Amino acid sequence: MNGLDHVAILVADLDAAIRLYRDVYGLELAEVEEVPTEQVRVAIFGHGAGRIELVSPSGPSSPMAKAIEKRGEGLHHVCLEVPDIEQAMAALRAQGAPLLDEKPRPGAGGSKVAFVHPKGSRGVLVELKQGGGDHR
Numbered sequence: 001m002n003g004l005d006h007v008a009i010l011v012a013d014l015d016a017a018i019r020l021y022r023d024v025y026g027l028e029l030a031e032v033e034e035v036p037t038e039q040v041r042v043a044i045f046g047h048g049a050g051r052i053e054l055v056s057p058s059g060p061s062s063p064m065a066k067a068i069e070k071r072g073e074g075l076h077h078v079c080l081e082v083p084d085i086e087q088a089m090a091a092l093r094a095q096g097a098p099l100l101d102e103k104p105r106p107g108a109g110g111s112k113v114a115f116v117h118p119k120g121s122r123g124v125l126v127e128l129k130q131g132g133g134d135h136r
Helices: 014-024 063-071 085-094
Strands: 003-010 029-035 040-045 051-057 074-081 112-116 126-130
Touching: 003 063, 003 126, 014 029, 014 040, 014 051, 051 063, 063 074, 085 112, 085 126
Parallel strands: 003 051, 074 126
Antiparallel strands: 003 074, 029 040, 040 051, 112 126
């Protein structure tokens, strides 16, 4: 594992959340991207490790819309960067970690991602991420 890549916060209204983080907190908005495979829009603040990613459902049928209905807005996941996602997944499986994904799936910025269930991470959803460019 290379360390922290980003912290993701689930929000209902991406534009309002962008105004809060940019205009009130003074953070630099690096990018807004739609991720159709995940049915979300994301806004990335900062560059390099330790970014903040705001995640918003792109429509009412998005799993993120259902998550907001169930749990509300707030911390969604912590993302760890890995050099080889398949190898990291195999190592976690060998240790008994409950993975939500059988194989990596497409993520934002061309990355490959997979998730570890919160029950295997002390209540925190953990995303593993490989690749995706300099700012991801």
